[in-house]
Amino acid sequence: MPLTDVAVRTAKPKEKSYKLSDGGGMYLEVSPKGGKWWRLKYRVDGKEKRISLGVYPDVGLKEARQRRDEARKQLAADIDPGEHRKAVQAAKAEKNANTFEVIAREWHAKQQTAWTERHTGRILARLENDLFPLLGGRPIESITAPELLAVLRRKEGRGAVYSAHRLHQIAGQVFRYAIATGRAERNPAPDLKGALQASKKTHLAAMTDPKQVGGLLRSIDSYDGALVTKAALRLAPLVFVRPGELRQAEWSEINLEEAEWSIPAAKMKMRDAHLVPLSRQAVEILKDIQLYTGKGQYVFPSARTSRRPMSDNAVLSALRRMGFDKEEMSGHGFRAMARTILDEVLHVRPDYIEHQLAHAVRDPNGRAYNRTAFLEERRKMMQAWADYLDSLK
Numbered sequence: 148m149p150l151t152d153v154a155v156r157t158a159k160p161k162e163k164s165y166k167l168s169d170g171g172g173m174y175l176e177v178s179p180k181g182g183k184w185w186r187l188k189y190r191v192d193g194k195e196k197r198i199s200l201g202v203y204p205d206v207g208l209k210e211a212r213q214r215r216d217e218a219r220k221q222l223a224a225d226i227d228p229g230e231h232r233k234a235v236q237a238a239k240a241e242k243n244a245n246t247f248e249v250i251a252r253e254w255h256a257k258q259q260t261a262w263t264e265r266h267t268g269r270i271l272a273r274l275e276n277d278l279f280p281l282l283g284g285r286p287i288e289s290i291t292a293p294e295l296l297a298v299l300r301r302k303e304g305r306g307a308v309y310s311a312h313r314l315h316q317i318a319g320q321v322f323r324y325a326i327a328t329g330r331a332e333r334n335p336a337p338d339l340k341g342a343l344q345a346s347k348k349t350h351l352a353a354m355t356d357p358k359q360v361g362g363l364l365r366s367i368d369s370y371d372g373a374l375v376t377k378a379a380l381r382l383a384p385l386v387f388v389r390p391g392e393l394r395q396a397e398w399s400e401i402n403l404e405e406a407e408w409s410i411p412a413a414k415m416k417m418r419d420a421h422l423v424p425l426s427r428q429a430v431e432i433l434k435d436i437q438l439y440t441g442k443g444q445y446v447f448p449s450a451r452t453s454r455r456p457m458s459d460n461a462v463l464s465a466l467r468r469m470g471f472d473k474e475e476m477s478g479h480g481f482r483a484m485a486r487t488i489l490d491e492v493l494h495v496r497p498d499y500i501e502h503q504l505a506h507a508v509r510d511p512n513g514r515a516y517n518r519t520a521f522l523e524e525r526r527k528m529m530q531a532w533a534d535y536l537d538s539l540k
Contacts (some may be wrong), residue, residue: 149401150175158183162341170210173200173215185211187218191227198229245330247290247321248274248283254324261519264418265391270317277302277314287325292335295341353480355487360384361539363476368540375457376465378436383462383478385429385533387485387504389416390463390478393472395448395456399436406430406526421505422519424526428535438480485532493535495528503528 150169158167160181167175170319172188185200193278200206200214220230251274259267282290283299295318304310317368318338326334354360367380383393392410401408415421427432433446440446443453450457482504503525 149342150208152208154524155183155203157359168213169212169221170256171215175210185214186209186484187215187228189218189222189228189451190436191222196227196229200230220248237262243267245286245288245325246283248279249322250287250325250330251278251283254321257324262418273310273314273317277310278318282318287322288331292338295335296339299339299343303343306526312430315343328502348500353483353487354476355479355484357488357492359475360484360536363471364540366471370465370469372465372468373461374439375447376461377438377449378432379462380465382429382432383481384484384536385432386423386484387483387528388421388423389460389505392421393478394447394459394461398446399444400435401425401446403430403433403437414503417505419505422522424505424522424529426530428533429529429539487530489532493531495531496524499528 150167154167155175155273158175158177159178160177162179164176164178166187167177169175170462174186174188176184176186178184183203185203185206186197187200188195188197190196196238198218200211200218202209206214221231255267255271258270262270278298282294285294295315298316299315301310312334315336319334320376323329325331331456352355356362367377367384370377370380373464379393386393388409391415393434395414396410400410403425406425406427406429410421410423412418412420436446440448440453445453445456447457447461449455465476467473486500486504489500490497499521502521515539
């Protein structure tokens with residue numbers, strides 16, 4: 148006799164589990180604790196099997212019967228409803244494992260060994276803030292070029308054209324990784340070539356006029372701020388490394404007797420160890436600050452704790468305090484200053500300059516030069532540069 152809503156609702160638990168049949172192989176199983184499960188009993192190739200049709204009251208009598216009828220239609224078509232359900236669940240699990248976010252995080256994790264910590268964080272932030280919210284849960288193989296473009300245009304529409312192009316590049320790398328690992332067949336990113344506004348390359352402010360440079364150096368010498376910041380400011384034009392490399396300098400990397408600063412690959416943008424010959428003036432600055440910070444790890448420690456290097460904005464803030472606005476000079480500008488003047492005024496060979504800037508310089512056969520390439524020539528260049536800066540003051 149078929150069940151009724153009242154019979155199902157009022158079924159009370161007993162000492163042992165028991166069943167209330169509804170017909171067609173479906174029954175309600177009531178546990179001693181009062182739980183109620185809809186189940187379907189059926190046979191395939193003479194073997195008795197069971198599948199769950201849901202839990203009461205989440206699944207009512209009417210819906211349970213619909214699920215039973217669907218399962219019996221599958222049986223009529225020689226489909227085992229239990230095996231069919233397993234196949235659907237496996238496909239769903241595979242689909243969830245191949246979402247854009249899952250693959251992007253996997254790609255990001257594999258790139259970390261080749262990236263600096265700061266770059267790693269920036270890429271992850273772009274993924275989490277801009278790509279994952281709209282594309283993260285999608286199976287990567289189903290994402291189309293128009294869908295990717297819609298995400299990029301949200302960024303572009305806020306005026307962040309450069310960021311939109313960076314997101315385009317990152318997404319393209321994730322799709323290429325998905326193809327390489329067999330989880331996608333094509334990369335929609337190249338289809339968007341020309342679809343975004345052209346990104347104007349912006350150059351960080353730098354002084355390249357010798358007269359202006361002389362004024363900057365005099366201002367640095369008279370800077371009345373923190374001693375550590377002043378030392379970093381004085382050293383920056385003499386070594387023209389990247390701001391992050393300067394602020395993270397450690398005493399263990401510096402050999403004052405040999406007048407060399409050996410920066411490990413992990414700290415370099417291109418992940419290649421770099422050697423900076425130190426001029427006589429640079430050595431004097433380091434010896435001065437060594438009296439104050441030489442017992443710690445960092446040459447330029449944070450004002451709050453010696454266990455961390457000075458902040459990203461310390462040099463930049465000092466430049467602003469001295470009256471140099473963002474259109475005149477930046478912490479990165481010391482590199483452009485050296486590159487321009489060494490080339491155009493002192494007429495140093497460009498490859499010497501590029502080596503000292505730690506740019507990717509290759510020989511005629513395409514091989515990267517090692518960190519000691521042209522070392523003696525670069526020593527002379529660095530000393531000539533320091534002497535020239537003195538003359539500008």
